[in-house]
Amino acid sequence: MFTGIVEAIGTVKEYKPYDDSESGGQGVSITITDASKILNDCHIGDSIAINGICLTVTEFSEDVFKVGISPETIKRTNVSSWINNSKVNLERAVSQDVRFGGHYVQGHVDTVATIVSKENEGNSIIFGFKLRDSQYNKYIVEKGFICIDGTSLTITNVDKDDIFYISMIKHTQQNVIMPLKAIGGEVNIEVDLTGKIIEKQILLTLENQIENENSALNKVISKIVDERIKKYMDKK
Template sequence: MFTGLIEEMGTLRSVQRRGEAMILSISASKVLEDVKMGDSISVNGVCLTVVDFDRNTFSVDVMPETFRLTNLHAIQTGSALNLERAMMAGARFGGHIVQGHVDGTGTIRERTAEANAVVYTIEPNDPSLLRHVVQQGSVTLDGISLTVVSVDRENCRFTVSIIPHTLKETVLQHKNAGHTLNIECDILGKYVDHLLNMRDSQPGRRSGGLTESILRDNGFM
């Protein structure tokens, strides 16, 4: 599990491609301070397993499913990457619950300045993802925990506002209109949606929206 607070930007040193499988070698410093074989590191929001490392780099495998579902298939040598180690028990929880299980990608449609902030307008490549994007809720973009500013369901877009510190410390500084971002929707919303759909699909159960009985039946009360 991660928090969506990026620890550092690494640099992609090499890519070994075998069809839709890849081995990425990434240079870093902070995330290597206590690294061990088999550790989980979020790379642009994708939870990947360390399979090799030395003092300055670590390597991770990218399987075909991850290749197809995320923007990692498009990265090139020299690209900057958002990195975060898995959260330690008892550590400060500064972002929100991030699994590193990307739901899909989105395309930046606009990048505009607003006072000290930069506002990004994102169009999910899978329109169904928007059902889990809630105004003032949480969303993860390339591993960054962000707050949703607005949702335009008619045009299948949502916006986030980036403070100067986040822009400076993450790969968003290199992202403009046309670039893709990995999207992970809030896990709490996905679980609630799943529970409601499971209940409504049971024989003899009628769908009627969120009710007190639904919350009680599923352990929320």
């Protein structure tokens, strides 16, 4: 679990494809440098979020660590756009003594978005984004949480074309990679898990109510149908 509060900006030192036959395709091995700030308490097998992707440390030294990335993760994220010397956001998994300053982030990226606008507003930058996969638009709500490249942010507006916006203050600009990206650049998106949980609970409840002939929902539906039939028959 993560908070979406970026701890350091690392650099991709090596992007190396490898045969990941067990996963049914080509995975990659990524080596990240400039990471000493988050490696002082590192162990093999620890989770580190790289641009919001929860990945497992397989090797590390004082300033460098390595992770492997599966084909499924590559499809969901912007990993394929990383090249040597790309800058990436880094965050360690939370520990029991970490203050929860962002929001609940799993590190399970849902999709990517494209930066469609970038405008200065005082000391802030207003970014606009368009999701690649429209099925996630339903989880994008004004004043809701969103995790973009591993950064916990608040959605300020959603327009009629499903473009959503965030406002990034100067402090955040200085500590994350997004200001380095141009219009047309891609970012990783993890929508707020709360919306998914609520949706699932509602669907399961409705399914159970519909399957049960004696449920409150079926009784209400039956009553409405009976009333409509009666009105129709009375008119004849």
